[in-house]
Amino acid sequence: MHEFSIASSIVESVLEFAAKNKIEKILEVRLLVGELMAVEWEQLRFCYGAITRETAMENSSLEIEQVEAAVSCPYCSYRGRPKYWEDALAAFPIVTLQCPQCGMAAESTQGKECAIKTIRYMA
Amino acid sequence: MIQTIEASPDEIYDIELEHSLLEANARLAKENRILLDGHGITGIDIMGAIGSGKTTLIGRLVAKLKDRLGVAVFNGDATTSSDADLIAAQKVPVVQIATVNGCHLDANLVAKALRKIDLDGLRLIFIENIGNLICPAEFPLGSKARVVVVSVTEGQYMVRKHPHMFLGAHLVVINKVDLAEAMNVSVAQLAEDVRILKPDIKVIPTSCKAGTGLDEVAAELLAI
Structure with missing residues (x-):
């Protein structure tokens, strides 16, 4: 349940920003979450709701x-979307770091984001 | 970092923050890494499920290496000190990191542990993460390499069930291979699953019980 750590970090950052700017009511927080991050959205929402209670973010x-x-491949210079493992047993395709072009090990260049993009608030 | 503030007519404001939520941990991890590099120490993060054999593997490696070079161990454990006690019996510096209810180690806890021991003369620090295959993946600690320990007792599909853990790993140890036949699990298939996810990961089959594969793991870690 690292979603709790992430939710705590969101709330801490936003409340700090709100206090500094004398904002009383936060309406919306927009997050960017990379595809390569193992973040469960439902759990994150649940934690967020619980932690924001009785704060300016309620x-x-x-x-x-x-x-x-x-991904980008250091072997064949491929750049673009990663290869997915379409495993019959998996409920959804699994992202891999295998180069879709040459099959060697690729490196991720995007998809590890976990950031607050914008905050909407009432002055 | 605050970039723009834009007021809308009805006094609702949007602000772009671009604030990374894992940055605090990433920054501390970098500091840990600089500290370790400065002392010529390689930090090795050992991850894997409960019962995969993390502690036993570390214990075996410590026994192999401690007479040749300085080794220390940090044991992450939610509650007990049983793992730390086992390793401490080998008379190497051990710090138990009790996370209480935490499901992963973070760079801050490792930074605290690093302040507890004398770093001079050390060459390797094993950092045993909490037995969890999802959460630790997102929290770098400052180690130079991340090792995932998988055991055949976790079943044939354990690698594809936890792909995230392997995407960030440098070495995968498939442990308890002496039980593979009894478990009806193919070690070759587990290794192939790892290769599909990330072709450059080194996979070493071991049996901590029989002692097989351990020299290869030790050599691999020292080469990092």
């Missing part, structure tokens, strides 16, 4: 935008 909505993964 009842604010948490919007999550996914950032697609991208």
Whole structure:
């Protein structure tokens, strides 16, 4: 449940910002979460709701935008979307770091984001 | 970092923050790494499920290496000190990191542990993470390499069930291979699953019980 750590970090940052700028009511927090991050959105929302109670963030909505993964291959210079492992047993395709072009090990260049993008508040 | 503030007519404001939530941990991890590098120490983060054999593997490696070079161990454990006690019996510096209810170690806890021991003369520090295959992946500690320990008792599909853990790993140890037949698990298939996820990961099959594969793991870690 690292979602709790992440939710705590969101709330801490936003409340700090609110206190500094004398903001009484936060309406919405928009997050960027990379495809390569093992973050469970439902759990994150649940933790967020629980921690924001009785704060300036109470009842604010948490919007999550996914950032697609991208890789680059040091062997064949491929750049772009990663290869997915379409395993019959998995409920959804699994992202891999295997180069879709040459099959060697690729490096991720995008998809590890976990950041607050914007905050909407009432003055 | 605050970039723009834009007021809308009805007094609702949007602000761009671009504030990374894992940055605090990443920064501390970098500091740990600088401290370790400065002392010529390689930090090795050992991750894996409960019962995969993390502590036993570390114990075996410590026994192999401690007479040749300085080794210390940090044991992350939610509650007990049983793992730390086992390693401490080998008379090497051990710090138990009790996370209480935490499901992963973080760079701050490792920084605290680093202040507890004398770093001079050390060459390797094993950092045993909490037995969890999802959460520790997102929290770098400052180690130079991350090792995932998988055991055949976790079943044939354990690698594909936890892909995130392997994408950030440098070495995968497939442990308890002496039980593979009894468990009806193919070690070759587990290794192939790791290769599909990340082709450059080194995979070493071991049996901590029989002592097989351990020299290869030790050599691999010292080469990092």
